Amino acid sequence: MQSLLTAPTMMEGLHSNLRSTTLRFRAGQLIFDEGQKATRWYEVVQGTVRTCRFHMDGHRHLTGFFFSGDVFGADHGTYGTAAEAVTDVVVRCYRVGDITDDSTPKPQLDEAVSILFRAMSTAQRYLFIIGHRTATEKLAAFLLCLKQQANDDPNIFVPMSRSDIADFLGLTVHTVSRTFTDLARRGLIEVNGRDSVLIINNAGLCRLAGEYQDSLTADPESDIHPAAELCLGELSAA
Amino acid sequence: MQSLLTAPTMMEGLHSNLRSTTLRFRAGQLIFDEGQKATRWYEVVQGTVRTCRFHMDGHRHLTGFFFSGDVFGADHGTYGTAAEAVTDVVVRCYRVGDITDDSTPKPQLDEAVSILFRAMSTAQRYLFIIGHRTATEKLAAFLLCLKQQANDDPNIFVPMSRSDIADFLGLTVHTVSRTFTDLARRGLIEVNGRDSVLIINNAGLCRLAGEYQDSLTADPESDIHPAAELCLGELSAA
DNA sequence: CGGCTTGTTGATTCACCTCAAGGTGGGTGG
């Protein structure tokens, strides 16, 4: 962790030993744009970030929300999405080049790997949420995701607008709004203003989202590759 | 690249210097299950792999397809999805522990990072496809993805069943089938049997999928962070 | 106060799901 060009004060070092710059953006500001060279990747320190793409027809599609501790912008080549600040945000910004730089010590590389793993699991979670079939299922899964993100506090802060949620879940603002009130009418949640939701019936939401409450399908310790054949030497053609 | 417990013949070394084991699975076989400890990650050498989760109500949801060169199973903790062979497959299997192992040389760590970046971009692409609104848009985007995957050859091999495609796009088999014939009737594609599609009107498919044909929204060299404020020292509260 | 953005709600239309019925191809056994 030598000082190169960056002053020590720019290095937060809270969670990371990698060289980083800390930046602040106001709500709505662009952090990077789709198509720019992906020379940096980011970790959210404070606030909420969204990544989005625009279709030719003008439709907007959000591919993810990123909260404190989440990583975004870990793209290959050019950014596949733009990133914008949903609220005022503080982000830590890392240079991609620093990973492959020979002068970067190994423990910090390890950390880069662990960060990338975290980014992967975020993407996976979002793939699962969007994959739900009905509006109710999608919103239930989304709210549970927000809850998990906030340390399982049933009092959820919803920083993004209805239209953000709609463009993320593949619904319209109307349907999102209706589904909120529907969930409230069914006694599953309580909506307090535009940015606050209280989860009343957690189990009910889980059931809607199709989540298994506790146990997963497989024993974590179960045997791996019971069906595999080991390949030695060269592969047979085709 | 010392031999530890694995014989040299197990190390393909085609693209990777990381220690790996090469395995073969028959079509339909389970590679790993949701909930198992995520001790390994995988690269497809030959064939097609799908990752999937099951909802409580029995519905299956596929979160991705993985082709030659793609990485899957890079999860944190336990696997969030199961992985199954769509066709007969050959995969290269890496141990997660080898990354953080101090004895692993740095260049191989760099490679691990690059592999993870690739896995991220795959996930991003799939998030974008599933995010489309109508069945036609989804299938168009999916076919274009398959085409891109096969070096832009307009003659596409479709290894997965209609029901796999449906569970991936969040549609029913019926709708997928109907949409195939619809695209064919409109002269955009030609369906030859269940696993072969010829792209006739590429531009038309792109338009449906909402993809910009060539230029991206931003100049790759454009300035980064025009709106950012640098944060020095400590952050202000909240 | 008026203008603007964001969110909610109602009525209608349309796309996709459901239910139901064939069709096709590969495999097996007589």
Add this chain to the structure above:
DNA sequence: CCACCCACCTTGAGGTGAATCAACAAGCCG
């Protein structure tokens, strides 16, 4: 070789849920 089965795919008719179209309410700011 054909009969049969079975898994997979296709297609049709009708119902349902979300989009669309259209108001209206609630904040926010000048």
